[in-house]
Amino acid sequence: MSTGELSRLQRTLGISLPSAEVAISPAWHNEQHVRLWVKRDDLIHPIISGNKWRKLGLALQQIMQQKPCQIISFGGGYSNHLHALAYCCQQLQLPLRCIVRGDYSKNMTPMLTDIQQWGAKIEFVDKLTYSKRNDEDYLNRIKQQFDNPVIIPEGGSQQQALHGSAEIINELQQSYDYIVTPVASGGTMAGLVHGIDLIAQVSSKILGIAVLKGQDYLEHLVKDLLPEAQNRSLSAQWQILHDYHCGGYAKKTPELISFCEDFYQDTHIKVEPVYSGKLFFALKQMIEQGYFPANSKILAIHTGGMQGNRN
C-alpha cells in the first residue's frame, strides 16, 4: 500500500492530519492527580467525522484504484459512518448505496437528508433484514444484484480500517500510560491496539469506553478484527469498560447532558452525548474514583461525531 496515494486522497478531500494533541485541565475532582491530553480527531475535517475517516481512508484509496460500479454500506438513521462515507463518495464521484435500519422515508433525519443530497441511494430495511448485514448468504445476494460491488460493513469497521486508526499511535508526540477511546463497532479500538503492537516503544494501555450495552460482544468484535497473532499476545494491553454507557446506545441521562455543557465551558471542546460525551464523562468519574495511579499520563481520543449532535 502506498502512503503517498493516501496523502494525496486526504489532500483532495481537505483532511488535515496529523490531528492536534492538546493538554486540558477541566475542573474535576482529583483532576490535579493525573495529566490529561486530547487527540483532536474531531478537527480533521468540517464534515467527515474523525474516526470515520481513519477507518475509511485506506478502503477508499483502494476503491479509487479499481473504480467499482457500486459501493454498498450499512448504518442506522443517524449514522456518522454513512454520513462521512456519502460525503467522500460525492467528492470522489463514487456511486454509493446505503442500507439503513428502519424506515425513515416519512421522517428523514438530517443525516439521511444530507446523504441523499450528496447523491447516494438509500434503501430502508426492517430490523430483521438489517440483522443479516454480516451474513454470507445475504451479502452474496447483494453482490449478485449489483454486479460485484464493494461492501463496507457497518461503522466502516473492517480489516483495512485498522491501518488508519493505528496511524493515531504513529502521530503521538509523547508517550502515555493510558489511551482512552469510545467503542461501538470496535474498529477504532482494534486499530489503536494494532498500532501499539506495530510500534514497539509504545506501551500504553488502551482503555475502551463502551457506549452501548455489550459486555463480551464488544470484546469479540475487537478480537475478531485484530490479526491472529495480536489477538493472543496483546490481551493484557487493552480493556473495555462497561459501566459508562448511561443505559445503552444513544441513551442520555440528565447528568450526561449537563456534563457535556460543563465540559465545553471548561475546555472549549465540544462533545456530544453519543460518543465523546460518554468518553469524557467516564474519564471524569474514573479520575474521581481514583482509577488511575497518581501522575498517570492519559490521552483521550476525541473521535469527532459532532454532526450527529442535531435533530
Ligand SMILES: *Cc1c(COP(=O)(O)O)cnc(C)c1O
Ligand atoms: C462511530 C463512532 C465511534 C465508534 O467507533 P467504533 O470504531 O465503531 O468503535 C466513536 N466516536 C464517534 C464520534 C463515532 O462516530
